Amino acid sequence: KQEVTQIPAALSVPEGENLVLNCSFTDSAIYNLQWFRQDPGKGLTSLLLIQSSQREQTSGRLNASLDKSSGRSTLYIAASQPGDSATYLCAAYNYGQNFVFGPGTRLSVLP
């Protein structure tokens, strides 16, 4: 059974810093992995989806990588801004199953 973890649970950084969020999964036979952003009191917004055949995806200041052999994905945020403050969740999809979500990392970017 796929299990997804995210460490740390919370992270505070000063504005302008580059940062990395981590996502680990136990079953390396994933089909793809998706990163989401969740603002307080809101639903999840899909940021990036990485297929198993890809090693990374980029969107603006965000870059997500996928290493199936080590069971890890990272979300890199460049030049962080206070508006990036949110909870970031990852979810792993194994073919024929459903997405399994991690508990999320709560990010605070301090002005």
Next chain:
Amino acid sequence: NAGVTQTPKFRILKIGQSMTLQCTQDMNHNYMYWYRQDPGMGLKLIYYSVGAGITDKGEVPNGYNVSRSTTEDFPLRLELAAPSQTSVYFCASSPGQGNSPLHFGNGTRLTVT
């Protein structure tokens, strides 16, 4: 473009009461999902549907029921509410299974006392 719309936003139920959480999407997506999110936990899948007339259980279906009579609507029914069902409920949709981004509603915060 409304996307995925959930109603109500908040609800307080007494133990033993029933209610229906509404979810509708206007993107003509075949796949729809209901999740619950508890503090510090990832989202848990309650039920999902791969198209009108087809539903299936997820990881935590006990105490819930769903129906999918149209592509647009996927209501979640709580029968005999219990305190363990206090949670935030999210509806999501996608055009395909697993290979497409999930689109989420803004959630329903339910308290059972």
